[in-house]
Amino acid sequence: MARFDYWPRYGYDNYSVILPFEDSYDGKKFTSWMQANWAHSLSVSAAYVIVIFAGRKLMESRKPFSLDTPLFVWNAGLAIFSILGFLRVTPEWFWSWRGENDLTYSICVASYTHAVSGFWTQQFVLSKIVELLDTVFIVARKRPLLFLHWYHHISVLVYTWHAYKDHTASGRWFVWMNYGVHAVMYSYYAIRSLKWRAPKWIAMFITVLQISQMIAGITIGISVYRIKASGGECHQTWGNLFLNLAMYFSYFILFCNFFYHAYIKKNNRYAVLDTKKETSSGETKERQEEKKESNGVTTRRRAHKVD
Numbered sequence: 135m136a137r138f139d140y141w142p143r144y145g146y147d148n149y150s151v152i153l154p155f156e157d158s159y160d161g162k163k164f165t166s167w168m169q170a171n172w173a174h175s176l177s178v179s180a181a182y183v184i185v186i187f188a189g190r191k192l193m194e195s196r197k198p199f200s201l202d203t204p205l206f207v208w209n210a211g212l213a214i215f216s217i218l219g220f221l222r223v224t225p226e227w228f229w230s231w232r233g234e235n236d237l238t239y240s241i242c243v244a245s246y247t248h249a250v251s252g253f254w255t256q257q258f259v260l261s262k263i264v265e266l267l268d269t270v271f272i273v274a275r276k277r278p279l280l281f282l283h284w285y286h287h288i289s290v291l292v293y294t295w296h297a298y299k300d301h302t303a304s305g306r307w308f309v310w311m312n313y314g315v316h317a318v319m320y321s322y323y324a325i326r327s328l329k330w331r332a333p334k335w336i337a338m339f340i341t342v343l344q345i346s347q348m349i350a351g352i353t354i355g356i357s358v359y360r361i362k363a364s365g366g367e368c369h370q371t372w373g374n375l376f377l378n379l380a381m382y383f384s385y386f387i388l389f390c391n392f393f394y395h396a397y398i399k400k401n402n403r404y405a406v407l408d409t410k411k412e413t414s415s416g417e418t419k420e421r422q423e424e425k426k427e428s429n430g431v432t433t434r435r436r437a438h439k440v441d
Contacts, residue, residue, distance in 0.1 A: 148226075220314045
């Protein structure tokens with residue numbers, strides 16, 4: 135279903151600055167490769183699940199690794215990548231639904247797979263394999279491995295590869311939103327890896343961004359369904375549309391559940407941390423009082439001996 139004659143489109147001539155590696159993008163070659171190999175996303179996902187759970191078993195009898203510096207470098211690298219990707223696809227995204235175009239064009243014509251935005255879409259789908267390494271840090275540091283974490287990784291990998299092979303038009307929105315959310319999320323992770331405990335509202339804001347992304351994904355999917363069901367032309371297969379709705383709806387449920395348990399539910403993780411901090415602070419004060427009393431007794435005894 136993929137095509138290369140989309141018109142109108144936002145070409146290289148629309149960008150005032152072209153980065154050295156962007157003009158080397160060969161959309162036809164990469165699309166052909168993806169059409170022949172997209173199913174490897176399934177085998178990679180299966181291997182990923184086996185490795186992470188085998189790793190958890192292996193780490194049961196071992197002490198957790200610190201990995202503070204590698205974790206910072208990793209998150210900072212992904213943050214920079216996401217920021218750059220977001221900045222480079224944003225001009226085409228704006229153009230797709232403004233001026234002579236409209237929202238229907240932006241979700242039904244896959245012209246974003248061309249030129250600069252095409253290059254960053256290519257990097258986006260390939261980065262979903264790289265991002266699997268996020269879980270290595272969780273396993274090696276013996277942190278809780280949530281179902282949401284690994285399910286999200288494998289489903290995004292499979293969906294984006296399946297979507298790219300057919301040039302799913304609504305992918306323009308998914309790429310733009312994901313780059314933007316990841317730019318914020320990985321920047322936060324990088325700062326937090328420096329042992330800075332961020333205020334609760336920042337973590338809540340990031341989760342709200344993620345939930346908003348899921349709502350937008352569902353809304354776009356329903357819009358595409360209505361266009362196709364009424365006989366309109368929209369560049370997205372029925373199979374990929376079904377995957378889109380199933381994936382985003384499941385994410386919406388899982389992220390809302392995470393938000394409730396992490397921030398709202400009684401004895402959530404932030405409440406527990408605050409309680410521990412208060413307890414620790416209280417114990418310190420009590421200890422200080424004990425020391426003062428002990429020092430007072432010692433002083434009185436010394437004074438008594440001098441007398």
